[in-house]
Structures are given as C-alpha cells and as structure tokens.
Amino acid sequence: MKKPKKPNPELISDDAPELDSEWFKHAGPAEKVLPSELLAVLPKRRPGQRGPQKKAPKVSVNLRLSPEVVDRFRSSGPGWQKRVDEALKEWLDAQPALIQRHTTSALR
Numbered sequence: 001m002k003k004p005k006k007p008n009p010e011l012i013s014d015d016a017p018e019l020d021s022e023w024f025k026h027a028g029p030a031e032k033v034l035p036s037e038l039l040a041v042l043p044k045r046r047p048g049q050r051g052p053q054k055k056a057p058k059v060s061v062n063l064r065l066s067p068e069v070v071d072r073f074r075s076s077g078p079g080w081q082k083r084v085d086e087a088l089k090e091w092l093d094a095q096p097a098l099i100q101r102h103t104t105s106a107l108r
Contacts, residue, residue: 058085 007018009039017023031039042105074078 012018027033030042034042045051073084076083
C-alpha cells in the first residue's frame with residue numbers, strides 16, 4: 001500500500017489551506033454554507049444530475065454487426081466503440097448522394 005503524499009509546505013497558504021479530514025467535519029451542504037446571493041445564480045440541479053452538454057449526447061442503439069467487424073474493433077483496445085462511430089461518420093461523409101437520397105425518401 002502506498003503512503004499518501006505529504007503536501008508541499010511551500011504551496012500551502014492561509015488563502016488556500018489543505019482540505020483535511022478536520023475541514024470536512026465542518027463542511028456542509030451549499031444551501032447552508034453559501035450566501036443566498038450566490039445560491040440564486042448557481043444552476044439548480046438534483047444530486048447526480050448532469051449540466052448542459054458541450055456536444056449533443058450520443059444515442060444508444062442496438063446494432064447487429066458481423067463478428068469479424070466487432071472482433072477487429074474490440075481487438076484495437078479501449079475506445080473501440082468510438083472508433084466504430086468515427087468509421088461510420090467517415091463512410092457517411094464519403095456517401096453524400098446516397099445519404100441524401102435515403103433521407104429525402106424517408107421524409108415523404
């Protein structure tokens with residue numbers, strides 16, 4: 001088991017003290033410890049609720065792929081699903097007429 005690192009005394013000041021177990025004993029919920037003016041401008045979220053996303057979240061789908069495709073992407077290591085997504089995006093970019101035709105017919 002590793003010993004916890006000791007903080008560098010040169011980096012600790014009264015303006016930014018170390019948050020040790022004693023500090024956390026006295027900590028409390030934001031509603032009780034922050035000024036009401038600050039609470040009024042903070043976003044209201046439930047515990048665990050995520051804030052607004054920078055990018056649109058991905059859509060979860062069930063997709064059947066051939067075993068050799070899945071094996072090849074999985075064998076490339078962690079992040080393989082992202083690489084599948086990138087490969088599909090590249091294919092879409094290379095097929096603008098095909099995609100346009102299917103999109104137009106689906107809207108009719």
